[in-house]
Amino acid sequence: MVTLRAGDAVCEVDAEEGGRLASLVVGGEERLLTRAAAGDGQVPSTVVAWGSFLMAPWVGRLDRGVLPWRGRTYHLPPDFQGHAIHGTVKDRAWEVTEVGDQALALTCPLSEPWPFGGMVRQVVTLRPDGLDLFAEVAAGDGPMPAGVGWHPWFARASQGDLRLQVVGTGTLALRDDLIPTGEIAALSATTDLRDGPPLGDRLLDDIYADVGAPAVLTWPDLTLRMDWGPTVNSVCVHSPPRGVCVEPQTSWPNAAALLDAGSTRTGLVTVEPGLPLQATTTWTWQPAGD
DSSP states (O other), rough: OOOEEEEEEEEEEEEETTTTTEEEETTTTTTTTOOHHHHTTTTTOTTTSSSSSESSSSSSGGGGGEETTEEEEEOOOBBTTBBSBBBBBSOOOOOEEEEESEEEEEEEEOOTTOOOOOEEEEEEEEEEEEEEEEEEEESSOOOOOEEEEEEEEEOOOOOSSOOEEEOSSEEEEEOOTOOOOEEEOEEEEEEETOOOOOTTOOEEEEESSSSSEEEEEOOOOOEEEEEOOTOOOEEEEOTTTTEEEEEEEOOTTHHHHHHTTTTTSSSEEETTBBBEEEEEEEEEEEEOOO
């Protein structure tokens, strides 16, 4: 575990557990759902249920683990509800390549079951008023499809409610098993977060398309603004009672299959040797009301 400190902000990064942010304390309060909290009896403390981890080289669900690309079909082992979910590096040990008091860099090779090879790199930089996250997916010896995103589990407010603002024109239409159909649905009374409403008991598991930065989370004592770079094309919001996920990502889930079926807005890119996919997100916080 590597601990970063800047002002009164403290961030812990667990390289062995998927290179994830295991804790983020700001204003004296834990802002992430920790492993201990995720395993408090509500849900098993699985690798996808706590902290903030990187999704690569794909995001979300691959339908039954099937990856069609350039006339061939590859099969990734299903590891969540019958689908292959959130890439291959979420449960791998990462190598810390650089470390300081307020920043560190980590790398993780893309190996089996990913058929193309390659490497994922991330940099975490803590500031007194924010956090900068950088991710890069690099190809191995040949081209490959790629997507990347962040999967932070934010803690619910210990007292009062958490408000969330996400400005988007619609959400991806989903099958019952949460695989996108390729269509975009209009916002509903439940999914419309443009005015930053209290989350209350909304049970969201939706991908916002055509989304504009920033997303804003507001606890009773703190406002966190989440910005992202131009390669981010969608944001997934998941809001079970135990926590809230706000996930900037460069492509839609199941993007390769959707692209193969004719969808043109999936965000899936082809990375070539020496030309990686890069993405950034920046979290900035201040006391609520300032």
